[in-house]
Amino acid sequence: MQFRVSGFLPPIPAHTRARQPLTRPDGSNRQSRTARTTTPHHLTDRNTAVAESPNAVIPPPLLLKVEEAARLLNIGRTRVFDLIRTGQLKSVKIFGARRVPLTSIHAYIETLLQEPEAA
Template sequence: MSSTSVDSNRIAQADGPAPVLLTVEEAARCLRVGRTTCFALIRTGELESLMVGGLRRVPADAPAAYLARRRAERQAA
C-alpha cells in the first residue's frame, strides 16, 4: 500500500469513510511538504485541485497521481 493512501486513511475518522476531498493542509501532509509548497504545486497545475464554494480542495487521489507522474518523469530522464 502506498504511503499516500495510508495517510489519507489516517485523515479519515476511525468509523467513517475515507475522504474524497482533502484540504490543502491534508494534501501537504500526504506529500510530506509544507502548505506553501503544496499551494505552489497547485498554482503550477502539478497537483490537481478544485474550488468547492470558496474552499480549495484536493481530490484524495491527486497526491498519489502527482507522485506517479514525478516517478515516471524521473525514470524517463
C-alpha cells in the first residue's frame, strides 16, 4: 500500500501556533492606554523618579539602604554590615529597616583619608 500526499496538511495545534499581533478595528496595532505595560512602583529605582518639570533637580536621599551605601563605597553589603557592627560607619534603624546616613559615609571616607597608608 502506497501513501500519497494529497496537499492536505493537518491543522496546527493552537498551543504551537505563533501568536499574531493584535489589531484594533481601525487597523492600527497601537495599544490602548490601559493595556500599556508600566513598571510597578516597587520595581523602580527611587533615585530615578521622574520630576514634575524636566528642569527640576531631585535631591539625593539623606538615608541610604545598606545596598546603596555598599554601591557608593564600592564594597559588598556584608562589609558594610561589618563596618556598622564595629562602629566605623554610623547607621540608624527606622521601623526595623537599617539605613546609613549620607553624612556618615562622607565621615567614613574622611577617616580613611586621615589614616596613614600601610606599606
